[in-house]
Amino acid sequence: MPLATPRPPCSVLLLAGGRGQRMGGQDKGLLKWRGQPLIRWMHAMTRTLTDDLIISCNRNQERYAAFADRLIEDEQHDFQGPLAGIRAGLSVARHSQMLVLPCDAPLLDGALLNALLGKAGERPVVVRQGDYWEPLFCVLPTALSAHLERAWLAGERSPQRWLRQLNPSEVICEPADPRLANFNTPELLANGVDGSTS
16 A cells, blocks of 8 residues: 655655566566556555655656656666666655665555655665665665765675665564565566566
8 A cells, every 4th residue: 555645755766777687688667467567566655655756767768757757767778787776866866865666576565665764864774684685675865875976986886785884774574574575587476467568
């Protein structure tokens, strides 16, 4: 279920800019789960959170446009990973906090998003499972844009390494928490439904 607009207001960045290697090169956000493109599920979950819904996509912009207030793409077009999308998102986000989510996690719920947004402040907030940080489920102060830019220019490409430097706050989830399931392989996505992009 979508949740009410959080306070303080936030921007939302949905990451759909990957090359989809584990999907045979298909655009993950446009693959269908339970009859709808994954991006539509993520849009429904986050639309009421923000007046600044950003989608990072490096192809099929005309199909993503209906689900965003604006689209962004990586500065370089060689698929440098999710940190490139986060970098682009931080540079344009209109609010002081930016909720970052992958495009292929349709089982997220309002309770987890509220937990992340409820801790928003001067430090990043990141989901943690055991010893592992889940850096694509996070809330970032947009003031970190300059810090990320310096790290990027120094060669950093790992969201997890970058976030670890910043002493993030954590939202702890169980290791098998289904809400964090990424439908990033054909087997996970299929689950008895059509996974085509048509």
